[in-house]
Amino acid sequence: GAVVSQHPSRVICKSGTSVKIECRSLDFQATTMFWYRQFPKKSLMLMATSNEGSKATYEQGVEKDKFLINHASLTLSTLTVTSAHPEDSSFYICSAADGGTDTQYFGPGTRLTVL
Protein backbone atom coordinates (compact mmCIF):
# COMPACT_ATOMS: atom_id res chain seq x y z
CA GLY A 1 0.00 0.00 0.00
CA ALA A 2 0.91 3.65 -0.27
CA VAL A 3 3.17 4.79 2.54
CA VAL A 4 3.55 8.33 3.80
CA SER A 5 6.12 9.25 6.40
CA GLN A 6 6.26 12.31 8.59
CA HIS A 7 9.10 13.69 10.64
CA PRO A 8 9.44 14.46 13.45
CA SER A 9 6.72 12.46 15.20
CA ARG A 10 6.88 14.67 18.26
CA VAL A 11 8.43 18.06 18.93
CA ILE A 12 8.52 20.36 21.92
CA CYS A 13 9.70 23.90 21.35
CA LYS A 14 9.80 27.25 23.07
CA SER A 15 7.41 30.02 22.20
CA GLY A 16 8.75 32.19 19.38
CA THR A 17 10.76 29.50 17.64
CA SER A 18 10.02 27.94 14.26
CA VAL A 19 9.39 24.27 13.64
CA LYS A 20 9.65 22.42 10.35
CA ILE A 21 7.68 19.25 9.67
CA GLU A 22 8.47 17.00 6.70
CA CYS A 23 6.03 14.82 4.83
CA ARG A 24 7.24 12.23 2.34
CA SER A 25 5.47 9.80 0.06
CA LEU A 26 7.74 6.76 0.09
CA ASP A 27 6.47 4.54 -2.68
CA PHE A 28 4.48 6.79 -4.98
CA GLN A 29 4.61 10.24 -6.46
CA ALA A 30 2.24 12.72 -4.91
CA THR A 31 1.31 15.68 -7.05
CA THR A 32 -0.87 16.94 -4.24
CA MET A 33 -0.27 16.89 -0.50
CA PHE A 34 -2.53 18.16 2.23
CA TRP A 35 -1.86 19.50 5.70
CA TYR A 36 -4.35 19.04 8.51
CA ARG A 37 -4.41 19.83 12.18
CA GLN A 38 -6.46 18.10 14.80
CA PHE A 39 -7.23 19.15 18.34
CA PRO A 40 -8.04 16.51 20.97
CA LYS A 41 -11.37 14.80 20.36
CA LYS A 42 -12.06 17.05 17.40
CA SER A 43 -12.30 16.36 13.69
CA LEU A 44 -9.58 16.91 11.14
CA MET A 45 -9.26 20.48 9.94
CA LEU A 46 -7.74 21.04 6.52
CA MET A 47 -5.15 23.80 6.63
CA ALA A 48 -3.83 23.88 3.10
CA THR A 49 -3.45 22.03 -0.16
CA SER A 50 0.03 21.80 -1.60
CA ASN A 51 0.77 21.13 -5.24
CA GLU A 52 4.26 20.26 -6.44
CA GLY A 53 6.03 23.26 -7.87
CA SER A 54 3.35 25.82 -7.08
CA LYS A 55 2.13 27.84 -4.16
CA ALA A 56 -0.03 26.23 -1.56
CA THR A 57 -3.72 27.00 -1.32
CA TYR A 58 -4.70 27.88 2.23
CA GLU A 59 -8.10 27.38 3.80
CA GLN A 60 -9.99 30.36 5.11
CA GLY A 61 -8.66 31.51 8.45
CA VAL A 62 -5.26 29.86 8.09
CA GLU A 63 -2.40 32.37 8.13
CA LYS A 64 -0.12 31.68 5.19
CA ASP A 65 2.73 33.68 6.71
CA LYS A 66 2.59 31.65 9.88
CA PHE A 67 2.24 28.22 8.29
CA LEU A 68 4.73 28.11 5.45
CA ILE A 69 4.31 25.24 3.04
CA ASN A 70 6.80 24.11 0.44
CA HIS A 71 6.22 21.26 -2.00
CA ALA A 72 9.58 21.06 -3.73
CA SER A 73 9.29 17.61 -5.25
CA LEU A 74 6.75 14.91 -6.01
CA THR A 75 7.65 13.12 -2.79
CA LEU A 76 8.28 15.89 -0.27
CA SER A 77 6.25 18.66 1.29
CA THR A 78 7.22 20.67 4.35
CA LEU A 79 5.20 22.71 6.81
CA THR A 80 7.01 25.32 8.86
CA VAL A 81 5.24 26.79 11.85
CA THR A 82 6.86 30.18 12.31
CA SER A 83 7.06 32.04 15.61
CA ALA A 84 5.16 29.28 17.33
CA HIS A 85 2.89 30.07 20.26
CA PRO A 86 1.22 27.77 22.78
CA GLU A 87 -2.06 27.96 20.85
CA ASP A 88 -0.27 26.34 17.89
CA SER A 89 0.14 23.18 19.95
CA SER A 90 -1.74 20.50 18.08
CA PHE A 91 -1.50 17.27 16.11
CA TYR A 92 -0.39 18.07 12.57
CA ILE A 93 -1.05 15.44 9.93
CA CYS A 94 -0.11 15.40 6.28
CA SER A 95 -1.65 13.33 3.54
CA ALA A 96 -0.62 12.60 0.00
CA ALA A 97 -2.83 11.88 -2.96
CA ASP A 98 -1.80 9.22 -5.40
CA GLY A 99 -1.57 11.05 -8.71
CA GLY A 100 -4.04 8.86 -10.55
CA THR A 101 -6.77 8.90 -7.93
CA ASP A 102 -8.18 11.20 -5.28
CA THR A 103 -7.41 8.76 -2.49
CA GLN A 104 -5.49 10.38 0.36
CA TYR A 105 -2.98 8.44 2.41
CA PHE A 106 -2.06 9.91 5.76
CA GLY A 107 1.28 10.25 7.44
CA PRO A 108 1.59 9.23 11.10
CA GLY A 109 1.30 12.80 12.32
CA THR A 110 3.46 15.22 14.31
CA ARG A 111 2.50 16.23 17.81
CA LEU A 112 3.67 19.79 18.43
CA THR A 113 3.85 21.23 21.91
CA VAL A 114 4.82 24.87 22.28
CA LEU A 115 5.86 25.89 25.76
Place this chain on the structure above:
Amino acid sequence: QKEVEQNSGPLSVPEGAIASLNCTYSDRGSQSFFWYRQYSGKSPELIMSIYSNGDKEDGRFTAQLNKASQYVSLLIRDSQPSDSATYLCAVNSPEYGNKLVFGAGTILRVKS
Protein backbone atom coordinates in the same frame (compact mmCIF):
# COMPACT_ATOMS: atom_id res chain seq x y z
CA GLN B 1 -26.64 21.30 7.19
CA LYS B 2 -23.18 19.85 7.61
CA GLU B 3 -21.53 18.60 4.45
CA VAL B 4 -20.82 15.15 5.91
CA GLU B 5 -22.72 13.91 8.93
CA GLN B 6 -22.04 10.99 11.19
CA ASN B 7 -23.50 9.93 14.49
CA SER B 8 -20.77 10.63 17.03
CA GLY B 9 -21.62 7.57 19.11
CA PRO B 10 -20.21 5.83 20.94
CA LEU B 11 -21.59 2.79 19.21
CA SER B 12 -21.09 -0.23 21.43
CA VAL B 13 -21.28 -3.75 20.05
CA PRO B 14 -20.31 -7.11 21.55
CA GLU B 15 -17.37 -9.00 20.16
CA GLY B 16 -18.37 -11.05 17.13
CA ALA B 17 -21.34 -8.86 16.23
CA ILE B 18 -21.82 -6.71 13.15
CA ALA B 19 -21.09 -3.03 13.59
CA SER B 20 -22.97 -0.68 11.28
CA LEU B 21 -21.66 2.84 10.75
CA ASN B 22 -23.58 5.41 8.74
CA CYS B 23 -22.78 8.64 6.98
CA THR B 24 -24.82 11.13 4.99
CA TYR B 25 -23.53 13.87 2.70
CA SER B 26 -25.01 16.96 1.14
CA ASP B 27 -23.17 17.45 -2.18
CA ARG B 28 -25.03 15.49 -4.84
CA GLY B 29 -22.05 15.89 -7.15
CA SER B 30 -19.76 13.80 -4.94
CA GLN B 31 -18.27 10.80 -6.70
CA SER B 32 -15.68 9.38 -4.30
CA PHE B 33 -16.29 8.09 -0.81
CA PHE B 34 -13.86 6.84 1.78
CA TRP B 35 -13.83 5.25 5.20
CA TYR B 36 -10.88 5.85 7.50
CA ARG B 37 -10.15 4.39 10.91
CA GLN B 38 -8.40 6.48 13.54
CA TYR B 39 -7.10 5.07 16.77
CA SER B 40 -6.72 7.45 19.68
CA GLY B 41 -3.58 9.55 19.29
CA LYS B 42 -2.88 8.21 15.80
CA SER B 43 -3.49 9.45 12.27
CA PRO B 44 -6.29 8.16 10.02
CA GLU B 45 -5.79 4.91 8.17
CA LEU B 46 -7.65 4.17 4.93
CA ILE B 47 -10.01 1.22 5.19
CA MET B 48 -11.98 1.41 1.97
CA SER B 49 -12.96 3.57 -0.94
CA ILE B 50 -16.17 3.24 -2.92
CA TYR B 51 -17.25 4.99 -6.09
CA SER B 52 -20.32 3.13 -7.40
CA ASN B 53 -23.72 2.42 -5.95
CA GLY B 54 -23.99 -0.89 -4.18
CA ASP B 55 -21.75 -2.92 -1.95
CA LYS B 56 -17.99 -3.33 -1.89
CA GLU B 57 -16.48 -6.01 0.30
CA ASP B 58 -12.95 -6.29 1.63
CA GLY B 59 -12.42 -8.95 4.25
CA ARG B 60 -14.61 -8.21 7.25
CA PHE B 61 -15.51 -4.78 5.89
CA THR B 62 -18.33 -3.91 3.52
CA ALA B 63 -18.94 -0.41 2.26
CA GLN B 64 -22.37 0.45 0.92
CA LEU B 65 -23.17 3.46 -1.23
CA ASN B 66 -26.54 4.89 -2.20
CA LYS B 67 -26.10 8.09 -4.18
CA ALA B 68 -29.83 8.68 -4.60
CA SER B 69 -30.26 8.76 -0.83
CA GLN B 70 -26.85 10.39 -0.31
CA TYR B 71 -25.61 7.96 2.24
CA VAL B 72 -22.67 5.67 2.64
CA SER B 73 -22.25 3.03 5.30
CA LEU B 74 -19.61 0.68 6.62
CA LEU B 75 -20.36 -2.74 8.02
CA ILE B 76 -17.80 -4.56 10.12
CA ARG B 77 -18.50 -8.26 10.52
CA ASP B 78 -17.21 -10.34 13.41
CA SER B 79 -16.23 -7.20 15.29
CA GLN B 80 -13.09 -7.47 17.41
CA PRO B 81 -11.92 -5.37 20.35
CA SER B 82 -9.10 -4.17 18.08
CA ASP B 83 -11.74 -2.56 15.85
CA SER B 84 -12.48 -0.08 18.64
CA ALA B 85 -11.60 3.28 17.14
CA THR B 86 -13.12 6.37 15.57
CA TYR B 87 -14.36 5.81 12.03
CA LEU B 88 -14.24 8.78 9.69
CA CYS B 89 -16.37 9.09 6.60
CA ALA B 90 -14.84 11.26 3.90
CA VAL B 91 -16.44 12.51 0.71
CA ASN B 92 -14.77 14.14 -2.26
CA SER B 93 -16.83 17.20 -2.92
CA PRO B 94 -16.75 19.12 -6.22
CA GLU B 95 -18.73 21.82 -4.43
CA TYR B 96 -15.71 22.37 -2.19
CA GLY B 97 -13.00 22.29 -4.83
CA ASN B 98 -12.70 18.53 -4.97
CA LYS B 99 -11.29 18.37 -1.47
CA LEU B 100 -12.07 15.58 0.92
CA VAL B 101 -14.70 16.64 3.42
CA PHE B 102 -14.60 14.62 6.62
CA GLY B 103 -17.35 13.79 9.00
CA ALA B 104 -16.70 14.26 12.69
CA GLY B 105 -16.39 10.49 13.12
CA THR B 106 -18.22 7.74 14.96
CA ILE B 107 -16.62 6.17 18.01
CA LEU B 108 -16.94 2.39 17.94
CA ARG B 109 -16.43 0.28 21.04
CA VAL B 110 -16.29 -3.47 20.73
CA LYS B 111 -16.70 -5.18 24.08
CA SER B 112 -15.25 -8.59 24.75
